[in-house]
Amino acid sequence: MDTQRPIVEMRDIAKTFGSTRALLGVDFTVMHGEVHALLGRNGAGKSTLVSTMSGFTPADMGKIRINDIEVEANGQSYASSIRKAIAHVQQTPQLFNLLTVAENLFIENPIVRGKFGVVNRNRMIELAGELLENWNIDIRPESLVGELGAGTRQLLEIIKALSRGVPVMILDEPTAALSNAEKHILFEQVKALKTRGVSFIYISHHLDEIFEIADTVTILRDGRVVKAREPVAGLDVETIADLMMGEKTVRSTREDHTRARETPLLQAKSVRIDKNSEKDVDFNLRPGEIVALAGPVGGGKEDFAMILAGQKRPEKGQVVSPKGPLPTIGLVPTDRHASGYVGMLGVRENVTIGGLDVLSDNFGFINKAKETSHVAQLARQTNVISSSIEQAVSQLSGGNQQKVVFARALCRGPEVVVALSPTRGVDVGAKEQLYALLRQLAREGLGIVVVSDEEDEIAQLANRVVIIFEGEVMDELVGDYTMKDLILRMEGVI
Amino acid sequence: MSLEMVNTVKPSHQHPGQSRLSAFGSSFVSEGYTMYPVLLLLVIVGAIVAPRFATATNLVNILEQVSVLGLTTIGLTFVVLIGRLDLSLEGIVGFAPMFAAVSIVSTTAGGLGIELPAWTGLFVALGTAGLIGLFNGFMVVRVGLNPFISTLGLLVLLRGGVLIISNGRSIYSPGKALTYLGSEKIGGIPVSVLVFIVVAIVIGFIFKYHRYGRALYAIGGNEEAARAAGINVDRVIWSAFIFAALLAGLAGVLMTGRLDSAVTTQGQGIIFSAFAAAVIGGVSLGGGRGTMVGVVSGVLLIGVINNLLTLAQVPSFYVQASTGAVIIIAAILTTLASRRSSGVRTRT
Numbered sequence: 001m002d003t004q005r006p007i008v009e010m011r012d013i014a015k016t017f018g019s020t021r022a023l024l025g026v027d028f029t030v031m032h033g034e035v036h037a038l039l040g041r042n043g044a045g046k047s048t049l050v051s052t053m054s055g056f057t058p059a060d061m062g063k064i065r066i067n068d069i070e071v072e073a074n075g076q077s078y079a080s081s082i083r084k085a086i087a088h089v090q091q092t093p094q095l096f097n098l099l100t101v102a103e104n105l106f107i108e109n110p111i112v113r114g115k116f117g118v119v120n121r122n123r124m125i126e127l128a129g130e131l132l133e134n135w136n137i138d139i140r141p142e143s144l145v146g147e148l149g150a151g152t153r154q155l156l157e158i159i160k161a162l163s164r165g166v167p168v169m170i171l172d173e174p175t176a177a178l179s180n181a182e183k184h185i186l187f188e189q190v191k192a193l194k195t196r197g198v199s200f201i202y203i204s205h206h207l208d209e210i211f212e213i214a215d216t217v218t219i220l221r222d223g224r225v226v227k228a229r230e231p232v233a234g235l236d237v238e239t240i241a242d243l244m245m246g247e248k249t250v251r252s253t254r255e256d257h258t259r260a261r262e263t264p265l266l267q268a269k270s271v272r273i274d275k276n277s278e279k280d281v282d283f284n285l286r287p288g289e290i291v292a293l294a295g296p297v298g299g300g301k302e303d304f305a306m307i308l309a310g311q312k313r314p315e316k317g318q319v320v321s322p323k324g325p326l327p328t329i330g331l332v333p334t335d336r337h338a339s340g341y342v343g344m345l346g347v348r349e350n351v352t353i354g355g356l357d358v359l360s361d362n363f364g365f366i367n368k369a370k371e372t373s374h375v376a377q378l379a380r381q382t383n384v385i386s387s388s389i390e391q392a393v394s395q396l397s398g399g400n401q402q403k404v405v406f407a408r409a410l411c412r413g414p415e416v417v418v419a420l421s422p423t424r425g426v427d428v429g430a431k432e433q434l435y436a437l438l439r440q441l442a443r444e445g446l447g448i449v450v451v452s453d454e455e456d457e458i459a460q461l462a463n464r465v466v467i468i469f470e471g472e473v474m475d476e477l478v479g480d481y482t483m484k485d486l487i488l489r490m491e492g493v494i
Numbered sequence: 495m496s497l498e499m500v501n502t503v504k505p506s507h508q509h510p511g512q513s514r515l516s517a518f519g520s521s522f523v524s525e526g527y528t529m530y531p532v533l534l535l536l537v538i539v540g541a542i543v544a545p546r547f548a549t550a551t552n553l554v555n556i557l558e559q560v561s562v563l564g565l566t567t568i569g570l571t572f573v574v575l576i577g578r579l580d581l582s583l584e585g586i587v588g589f590a591p592m593f594a595a596v597s598i599v600s601t602t603a604g605g606l607g608i609e610l611p612a613w614t615g616l617f618v619a620l621g622t623a624g625l626i627g628l629f630n631g632f633m634v635v636r637v638g639l640n641p642f643i644s645t646l647g648l649l650v651l652l653r654g655g656v657l658i659i660s661n662g663r664s665i666y667s668p669g670k671a672l673t674y675l676g677s678e679k680i681g682g683i684p685v686s687v688l689v690f691i692v693v694a695i696v697i698g699f700i701f702k703y704h705r706y707g708r709a710l711y712a713i714g715g716n717e718e719a720a721r722a723a724g725i726n727v728d729r730v731i732w733s734a735f736i737f738a739a740l741l742a743g744l745a746g747v748l749m750t751g752r753l754d755s756a757v758t759t760q761g762q763g764i765i766f767s768a769f770a771a772a773v774i775g776g777v778s779l780g781g782g783r784g785t786m787v788g789v790v791s792g793v794l795l796i797g798v799i800n801n802l803l804t805l806a807q808v809p810s811f812y813v814q815a816s817t818g819a820v821i822i823i824a825a826i827l828t829t830l831a832s833r834r835s836s837g838v839r840t841r842t
Contacts, residue, residue: 311722333722340722342715344782353712353723356705364705408723 007032007199008053008086008168013062013073015048022048023059024223030168033197035190037210037232040220041244041427046203047091049220050170053201054088055079067167087161088170091425093153093177095160097146102128104145105160131163136185150177158186162193169193170201175209176425179296187213205425206454207237219243241428252435256463256479257288257442263322265416265447266329271307272316273300274471280317281473283308283466285416285447290438292462293451294490300471302334302420305451309418327447330354330409332419334451336398340405343394347386350393350404351375355411378407383433399430406437417441420451435460455487465489526776526788528831529795529824536798544805552801554683558752560797561690562587562745564790566761567768567775568697569741571789572734573641574772575701575710577717577781580630580735582645583742583768585652586623587761590743592656594619595668595756604665615672616747623743624736626652631732649765656758666755675744676751686748693741698786710734714781770821771796776828783832795824 008030015023023045030036040046052059052073053066059073066085071078095104102125106112112124128141137155145153154177161169171190175183190200190213202214210217210232217235219227227243268283281304285291293301306312308319309331321327333339341350352359352371359374360366375389382403386396393404402423409417422438423431438461442448452458458465465477467489475489522528541548566583573580594615599605610618626648633644667673678685701707709730712720721727745764750756769779775792777784799820803813
């Protein structure tokens with residue numbers, strides 16, 4: 001395979017959204033059979049660039065050539081003309097939950113179509129079965145997509161795109177919902193397809209994935225290329241982070257503010273997380289402590305966090321406070337798009353719904369002055385960047401949306417914060433800001449529970465790590481644990 | 495802290511680069527003022543073509559006519575703001591006052607024979623409405639029915655129920671307690687108009703400034719986020735159905751008062767006008783968006799159009815058809831205006 005020949009060439013691509021200039025004349029080249037990582041912070045233009053490549057959002061200006069198809073962009077849609085050369089897997093799965101796996105895989109696919117558009121159901125199921133077997137995924141082609149786990153759905157989305165047999169694939173944050181095992185399945189397939197000459201454009205926040213899978217790296221910053229086609233072998237994490245940030249970054253380290261002698265804020269007594277598990281969980285959260293709940297996806301760490309937050313009833317046992325009434329708990333839910341913010345409302349309203357009772361008078365009317373100053377103060381504390389506190393949250397970048405969710409969780413002045421995947425889909429800069437925020441809260445004596453899949457995040461934050469597997473506490477790391485201890489336990493090796 | 499980022503929570507302009515005029519335009523639309531220019535235009539046109547239109551008597555008359563629709567629409571807005579709907583409101587407009595009437599009047603006048611004291615009229619009507627709302631909330635929150643089907647069923651049931659309890663006959667003069675609000679005047683202004691104005695103002699304030707209103711918008715915008723923020727979503731949904739029913743019951747009482755009788759066909763078709771008024775007023779049927787200012791504009795628009803067509807001596811079946819056409823045109827206008835002003839685009 002000739003890896004010296006470009007398959008994708010984009011020249012001088014420009015794209016403007018309203019008054020925001022997302023791309024300012026970007027050049028981008030992908031060779032045959034290459035895995036090309038596209039890096040950059042949230043809002044750097046990565047997703048916009050790949051969307052102009054697939055035609056999902058047409059570019060305003062520039063030239064695009066994919067394989068033998070050439071497009072001169074002028075803001076008009078050109079997706080249909082390049083559809084047969086490129087597939088684009090977006091951040092959120094675009095599947096039909098009420099259709100079966102087979103139907104989802106072969107929707108609008110001429111292979112299974114007979115006369116008058118009648119779909120050959122048996123052939124479709126047969127082909128789907130082959131595909132799934134090929135990928136080593138143990139699900140029936142007839143099962144409904146809505147019944148599958150998030151990871152499997154994400155894989156299906158990728159399989160669907162790959163099964164179209166296109167020479168170029170865009171994977172935009174493909175591993176966000178994948179477990180480690182699923183991630184490996186994906187990487188195996190990517191490597192296999194690469195040897196057959198398929199090219200990949202790969203976007204991820206996880207730099208370790210980039211080093212594992214990518215050949216070449218292009219880094220964007222503020223709608224411009226700051227590093228083009230750099231072989232991944234010649235880069236390290238610090239260099240990449242510097243290029244993305246545009247300034248020298250230092251990874252922050254964890255601090256311990258645990259007030260070990262004080263009474264716990266929250267206690268879980270003989271809590272049964274999962275009705276299939278056989279052991280109960282006892283858990284104490286002390287003031288000033290940051291506890292991470294870790295473990296495999298679906299192992300019950302999210303469920304346990306929701307039980308602690310009072311959002312879910314345990315199968316057995318209870319969550320109490322030794323001081324009497326339960327403390328105020330601020331919750332940062334897992335998926336900010338689904339349950340984090342109300343997109344059509346502004347920053348002010350989004351933050352206020354977290355503390356309607358403390359901001360309103362005896363009759364329940366909201367004290368406007370108090371509200372404005374309280375929200376402004378929280379927005380400052382969480383570093384929300386918006387044109388005003390009235391700006392709709394749907395217009396903010398991912399990192400800022402997440403900060404709004406944090407501000408909402410802090411609105412009632414909680415004593416305990418439960419944060420699930422606190423920095424999912426958030427860029428490095430915003431991540432560090434959120435870590436600093438959590439440490440500051442711990443310093444002030446709050447108890448923090450973090451659920452995370454990222455080793456780095458846990459190592460940077462947590463004074464104590466509780467590994468939860470199949471609804472039971474498997475292990476616990478306290479104090480000066482090493483990264484190696486952590487990784488081995490999270491993978492379930494020890 | 496490794497990064498110092500400038501935090502810019504500027505209280506001033508809406509979006510970077512947006513002109514003051516377009517900022518005004520988008521707040522004009524989002525606050526619900528879109529239809530007022532149209533309304534003003536209609537009033538001017540009306541004053542020119544029909545001399546009797548722009549008289550104080552006629553304008554008060556319009557307000558009196560829309561008060562029933564107005565209360566029903568405000569009630570409907572509660573449930574629409576949380577992304578639900580309630581078709582049974584139309585049934586309540588007829589059923590609640592009828593039930594009160596037959597509970598009061600003697601059997602010879604068509605009553606059930608309970609013969610409650612006359613002063614209970616208003617309370618029986620509102621109590622009945624409230625219970626129906628409670629039932630609706632139960633069906634949606636606890637049983638988990640889709641509100642379209644559960645309230646549709648109830649609407650049909652209540653329509654039949656009215657005929658059963660009244661034996662298919664109207665009840666005349668059901669007592670002062672029931673008819674006062676809809677028939678009396680204070681200082682020349684009908685009490686029903688005052689009721690509508692007071693309700694609109696109080697609930698307008700609740701929508702805008704009360705924690706309950708905030709909860710409604712939050713649930714309509716993203717139910718899961720509202721739950722995660724600690725709002726008791728089920729209770730708010732349940733109560734929204736009760737408030738909606740109570741307002742529909744009050745609307746029914748006004749109507750009974752105006753006619754001095756509980757009529758079996760009372761309120762028929764009002765739910766369609768209520769939906770139309772809400773949508774014209776900029777209430778999003780998907781939930782989370784809509785203001786009292788807008789709702790009132792939608793109600794007034796429908797009232798003014800009906801009044802104008804009647805004054806212009808357009809035959810009644812043309813009135814109905816043209817109201818329909820106007821509803822569609824007004825809804826298009828509202829949608830276009832809100833799309834232009836808040837065409838929210840997201841990107842990463």
